[in-house]
Amino acid sequence: MTGQIPDVPDAEQVAPAPRVDSEVGPLRAVLLHRPGNELKRLTPRNNDQLLFDSIPWVDRAQDEHDAFADILGGRGVEVLRLSDTLVEALTDERAHAAAAATAVDRRRLGNELAESLAGYLSTVDAKGLADVLTAGMTFEELPAAEGASLVRKMHHPHDFVVDPLPNLLFTRDSSVWIGNRVAIASLSMPARMRETALLDLIYAYHPRFRAAGRAYGAHSAPVEGGDVLLLAPGVLAIGVGERTTPAGAESLARSVFHDGLAHTVLAVPIAQDRATMHLDTVCTMVDRDAVVMYPAVRDTLVAYSMRPDEAGGVHVEGPTPFLEAAATAMGIERLRVIDTGLDPVTAEREQWDDGNNTLAVAPGVVVAYERNVETNSRLEDAGIEVLRISGSELGTGRGGPRCMSCPVSRDAI
Numbered sequence: 420m421t422g423q424i425p426d427v428p429d430a431e432q433v434a435p436a437p438r439v440d441s442e443v444g445p446l447r448a449v450l451l452h453r454p455g456n457e458l459k460r461l462t463p464r465n466n467d468q469l470l471f472d473s474i475p476w477v478d479r480a481q482d483e484h485d486a487f488a489d490i491l492g493g494r495g496v497e498v499l500r501l502s503d504t505l506v507e508a509l510t511d512e513r514a515h516a517a518a519a520a521t522a523v524d525r526r527r528l529g530n531e532l533a534e535s536l537a538g539y540l541s542t543v544d545a546k547g548l549a550d551v552l553t554a555g556m557t558f559e560e561l562p563a564a565e566g567a568s569l570v571r572k573m574h575h576p577h578d579f580v581v582d583p584l585p586n587l588l589f590t591r592d593s594s595v596w597i598g599n600r601v602a603i604a605s606l607s608m609p610a611r612m613r614e615t616a617l618l619d620l621i622y623a624y625h626p627r628f629r630a631a632g633r634a635y636g637a638h639s640a641p642v643e644g645g646d647v648l649l650l651a652p653g654v655l656a657i658g659v660g661e662r663t664t665p666a667g668a669e670s671l672a673r674s675v676f677h678d679g680l681a682h683t684v685l686a687v688p689i690a691q692d693r694a695t696m697h698l699d700t701v702c703t704m705v706d707r708d709a710v711v712m713y714p715a716v717r718d719t720l721v722a723y724s725m726r727p728d729e730a731g732g733v734h735v736e737g738p739t740p741f742l743e744a745a746a747t748a749m750g751i752e753r754l755r756v757i758d759t760g761l762d763p764v765t766a767e768r769e770q771w772d773d774g775n776n777t778l779a780v781a782p783g784v785v786v787a788y789e790r791n792v793e794t795n796s797r798l799e800d801a802g803i804e805v806l807r808i809s810g811s812e813l814g815t816g817r818g819g820p821r822c823m824s825c826p827v828s829r830d831a832i
């Protein structure tokens with residue numbers, strides 16, 4: 420070997436380091452979840468509780484999601500699939516044991532069934548366990564030998580022993596990268612709380628992530644990633660409404676100040692409605708200095724500005740109009756606003772259908788649902804390139820391209 424030039428891996432072969440400082444820097448790697456059997460659990464009886472507005476046609480949802488992943492891949496983005504990362508993490512026996520424990524709800528199952536379920540899950544391989552953790556398990560799927568407890572006898576065969584997680588599709592909400600740290604969200608709705616534990620295990624045990632530092636504690640007050648916008652390096656906006664609480668926003672702000680990841684955090688009150696469940700349902704960034712925004716909130720959205728004080732605490736000012744507070748914190752003269760739709764009714768329809776929920780793959784280039792015709796044409800009129808995907812089935816869970824993606828690596832802007 421003496422005298423030979425050592426092999427230098429291609430730049431493309433080296434996984435980009437996890438780091439995200441903005442909403443619009445060129446996207447390098449993203450965590451998606453291809454919808455699977457967990458969506459087949461949705462019925463008219465449980466869809467409200469499981470946070471879906473209707474029953475998706477699963478094969479078509481998968482096709483739509485594959486097209487979404489292809490568009491990202493075509494732009495040079497590395498697509499990581501949540502189920503693959505979960506299976507890889509679960510090959511570590513500590514992760515396997517911890518994951519199995521998260522699936523056993525002793526209070527609901529009672530000791531006898533809980534013990535038999537835990538025993539059964541400990542024998543299942545990583546792939547099988549990942550399937551149960553994501554798609555759940557019904558009483559009729561529980562192996563016959565696993566206990567003949569009263570609980571088992573009295574439940575309907577289609578009741579869940581382990582609840583499914585159909586909202587894993589929305590990877591934006593369960594974790595968010597801020598700089599080189601990841602914040603595991605503390606999800607507020609019962610149907611999504613178990614996602615926190617799965618993401619916690621993926622980031623702790625997957626070789627790609629286990630060295631990454633954490634921001635904020637996974638079990639702190641509720642914060643959901645859909646509420647967190649990285650307006651510019653060092654500037655965060657956090658929606659506070661149906662999901663993220665004031666305590667969650669304050670706790671995340673303290674954490675990012677402590678780690679030197681931000682100098683300003685804007686807490687932005689949003690209506691506590693399903694239509695506006697996260698800040699990214701009414702506003703997402705489409706360029707370094709531009710947002711697409713629901714016009715009904717444009718003039719009323721305000722922000723409380725938080726900055727670290729010299730005593731190690733948090734100084735709070737405001738509220739002041741959001742657009743002004745954001746521009747000041749970002750150090751720009753003005754944040755350009757592109758409205759959703761042309762008239763109030765179109766705007767309301769397109770906001771509901773995630774017209775505001777775009778995913779930037781680079782400054783001025785976004786992925787959007789094709790159905791939001793008016794909003795997309797307004798984006799194009801403003802010079803934004805729109806990569807359209809269909810989302811008739813994906814949208815039944817009430818989330819768009821931004822909700823369905825957790826950027827893991829973006830280049831600096």
Ligand SMILES: NC(=O)NCCC[C@H](N)C(=O)O
Nearest residue numbers: 470589645697816817818822
């Ligand atoms: N960031 C987002 O707005 N995510 C959409 C989440 C939809 C999901 N069905 C939920 O209700 O949590």
